[in-house]
Amino acid sequence: MKKNMESIKLTNLEEDLKKNQIEIMLYPSKCDGCEGQEYKSCVKACETHMKEKYGKYSTARINIKSKGNKFFPILCHNCDEAPCVDACMPGARYRDIENGWTLTNYKKCVGCWMCVMVCPFGAIERIGEDHYASKCDGCIDENTPKCVEACKKGALKRIGIKNYAYERRLMVANKLYGPRLTINYDKYKK
Amino acid sequence: MKYVIIGNSYSGLSCADAIRRFDKTGEITIISDEPYKAYARPLISYYLEGKTTDETIWYKDDDYYEKNNYKTLLGKKVISVDTAGKKVVLDDNTSIEYDKLFIGPGGAPFVPPIEGFNPDSPMMGTFTKYDDAKKMERGAKLAKHKEAIVIGGGLIGLKASEGLRALDMHVTIAELLPRVLGLALDEISGNITAKKLNENGIDTATNDTVVKINIDEAGNPKSVIMKSGRELVADIVIVAIGVRPNVGFLEGSGITIDRGIIVDKTMMTNIKDVYAGGDAIVSYDILNKKPNIIAIVPLACEQGRVAGTNMAGIHREYYGGMGLNSVEIYGLPIVTIGLTNPNDPSQTVFIHQEGETIYRKLVYDGEVLVGAILLGDIAGSGILSAIIRQGVKCLKYKDEFLKGNIYSFVIDSEFEVYNINEGYAIRGDFEDLPQFSRSNWR
Numbered sequence: 177m178k179k180n181m182e183s184i185k186l187t188n189l190e191e192d193l194k195k196n197q198i199e200i201m202l203y204p205s206k207c208d209g210c211e212g213q214e215y216k217s218c219v220k221a222c223e224t225h226m227k228e229k230y231g232k233y234s235t236a237r238i239n240i241k242s243k244g245n246k247f248f249p250i251l252c253h254n255c256d257e258a259p260c261v262d263a264c265m266p267g268a269r270y271r272d273i274e275n276g277w278t279l280t281n282y283k284k285c286v287g288c289w290m291c292v293m294v295c296p297f298g299a300i301e302r303i304g305e306d307h308y309a310s311k312c313d314g315c316i317d318e319n320t321p322k323c324v325e326a327c328k329k330g331a332l333k334r335i336g337i338k339n340y341a342y343e344r345r346l347m348v349a350n351k352l353y354g355p356r357l358t359i360n361y362d363k364y365k366k
Numbered sequence: 367m368k369y370v371i372i373g374n375s376y377s378g379l380s381c382a383d384a385i386r387r388f389d390k391t392g393e394i395t396i397i398s399d400e401p402y403k404a405y406a407r408p409l410i411s412y413y414l415e416g417k418t419t420d421e422t423i424w425y426k427d428d429d430y431y432e433k434n435n436y437k438t439l440l441g442k443k444v445i446s447v448d449t450a451g452k453k454v455v456l457d458d459n460t461s462i463e464y465d466k467l468f469i470g471p472g473g474a475p476f477v478p479p480i481e482g483f484n485p486d487s488p489m490m491g492t493f494t495k496y497d498d499a500k501k502m503e504r505g506a507k508l509a510k511h512k513e514a515i516v517i518g519g520g521l522i523g524l525k526a527s528e529g530l531r532a533l534d535m536h537v538t539i540a541e542l543l544p545r546v547l548g549l550a551l552d553e554i555s556g557n558i559t560a561k562k563l564n565e566n567g568i569d570t571a572t573n574d575t576v577v578k579i580n581i582d583e584a585g586n587p588k589s590v591i592m593k594s595g596r597e598l599v600a601d602i603v604i605v606a607i608g609v610r611p612n613v614g615f616l617e618g619s620g621i622t623i624d625r626g627i628i629v630d631k632t633m634m635t636n637i638k639d640v641y642a643g644g645d646a647i648v649s650y651d652i653l654n655k656k657p658n659i660i661a662i663v664p665l666a667c668e669q670g671r672v673a674g675t676n677m678a679g680i681h682r683e684y685y686g687g688m689g690l691n692s693v694e695i696y697g698l699p700i701v702t703i704g705l706t707n708p709n710d711p712s713q714t715v716f717i718h719q720e721g722e723t724i725y726r727k728l729v730y731d732g733e734v735l736v737g738a739i740l741l742g743d744i745a746g747s748g749i750l751s752a753i754i755r756q757g758v759k760c761l762k763y764k765d766e767f768l769k770g771n772i773y774s775f776v777i778d779s780e781f782e783v784y785n786i787n788e789g790y791a792i793r794g795d796f797e798d799l800p801q802f803s804r805s806n807w808r
Contacts, residue, residue, distance in 0.1 A: 204777075241773035241776070241777060243771065243773070243774040243777045243778065247777075248773070248776065248777045250776070257671070259748075261667075262380070262664045262671075263663055263664040264663075265406050265408045265409055266406040266409055266418065266422070266423075266425070267404075267406055267424070267425035267426055283422055284422050286412050286417050286418055287694065288409075288692060288693070288694065289692040289699050289747075290664070290692050291748075292692065292701070292744055292748060293690060293691075293692040293701045293747045293751060294664055294690075294748050296748055296749060296751070296752035297748070297749070298746040298748050298772065298773055300748070302744055302745065305697065307417070
């Protein structure tokens with residue numbers, strides 16, 4: 177199935193990415209929390225990059241939460257009408273119309289934790305004693321988000337919106353119809 | 367199309383943005399009685415503490431109004447709305463015609479009759495506006511004994527005391543209820559909060575209030591007489607009992623008002639083409655299942671957006687909101703969501719406490735979570751607020767929640783959580799989901 181998905185490109189990833197419609201897709205079942213390592217690769221990579229980019233506002237924007245042997249990467253979902261933008265009292269969080277990401281002006285952030293309280297994904301956290309709420313900016317000025325680059329397990333993937341929708345449909349179809357779904361992909365090849 | 371927006375704050379600007387999203391050419395005029403461009407109103411206490419400054423208190427970017435082509439009438443007070451003639455009358459006797467009107471006047475501070483209270487004194491006042499904060503900043507410099515009294519131990523009162531404390535004043539909060547933040551917190555969390563305040567130089571006089579303010583010849587306060595009979599020295603007196611919808615100017619306009627402005631699901635008032643939103647309206651409370659005034663920032667923005675979308679001609683409904691708030695008091699974060707003090711005996715309460723640093727309280731109605739208090743550790747509070755808003759059955763997670771493992775709910779059933787609201791991205795693979803139904807997938 178996976179091989180077939182790669183061989184037939186219904187959408188153009190390059191074109192998708194040019195429009196800045198980049199999403200980070202999660203494959204939680206592939207995440208193992210970097211077992212046996214001192215640190216989690218994606219968290220470390222994010223921290224390092226954020227330090228370069230934002231200076232003192234350097235906490236990692238991605239977090240791995242676990243329950244038993246299940247791991248789940250928690251990061252911003254970049255909501256269209258984001259509750260964290262609505263709740264932000266100082267107006268530090270805003271939606272950038274040009275690149276479509278929900279960004280933060282850390283100079284304005286005072287640490288009132290309104291966004292922590294409304295984020296339905298728990299993607300914003302109060303870390304330590306710092307008074308700012310850090311949130312993923314999708315590494316919009318980078319080619320590939322640093323967490324995606326760092327993940328060796330394939331639990332994070334960079335993808336454009338069209339490809340994302342396509343992959344998701346395939347997944348749902350797979351889930352609904354299971355292994356009974358067989359498509360003769362050779363038919364579509366030239 | 368001529369749009370007029372009364373109120374230059376959260377709901378008004380959110381409404382203007384929503385209109386501009388669908389109507390690029392319509393003329394939008396924003397009226398405010400304050401001379402400033404939009405500022406972060408709840409942050410005026412942070413301004414006294416120096417956490418936000420004259421440069422960072424502004425809610426939007428400097429070029430926000432020009433970029434979006436909004437006309438502004440700042441420092442002009444609306445005295446009446448003529449809904450028959452479709453115009454708004456200003457205090458300089460000019461009037462502005464509208465095709466669609468949005469009313470977002472917010473709340474006005476409520477001042478009960480207290481003997482000796484004189485709002486014109488530089489040492490007395492309320493605490494809801496930028497000017498109030500500036501006044502207190504000046505007042506604190508003039509204070510001889512460095513003593514301040516804050517009447518009201520709600521959110522505004524607490525924030526005002528924190529601000530005054532940062533100006534090196536010794537503050538006493540007079541609160542009629544048995545604890546600070548009495549409506550949101552319960553006894554244990556209220557006591558922890560009060561202790562935190564006391565440690566940092568803010569006294570709390572609960573079950574007590576100010577009955578009289580003794581003033582000197584200049585009209586400035588000297589001392590206050592408490593209900594318990596005590597007399598306290600006071601240089602500054604702030605009344606922070608609460609806010610009421612600022613709807614006085616709508617008298618005679620024909621708009622239905624019952625405590626606040628009554629609106630329908632599209633945020634329209636009983637009069638066509640007149641919409642309202644924010645702290646001044648009565649909206650649907652999804653937890654109490656009745657109309658209620660919920661004066662918080664997230665709801666003001668949502669209501670403004672729904673109203674603006676409808677004003678621009680695109681139908682959209684508002685499904686109601688719930689009360690929730692977040693505050694940090696000297697490094698102690700507190701989040702309260704929904705019903706925190708249940709008086710219905712059928713609702714069950716679960717409590718977890720770790721000394722005076724961490725406290726969690728969950729209120730369940732049957733299997734459904736309806737309220738929560740998180741104190742000290744607020745990680746994942748957004749997940750809880752989403753669960754409460756959705757009315758998800760989650761009684762089996764109560765132990766995990768109490769221990770603070772709120773994320774375990776997401777890990778176990780990410781799919782349900784990810785379906786929270788329209789317009790939210792749903793991501794993740796569904797290979798190992800426990801159940802999957804066609805009905806909840808969009």
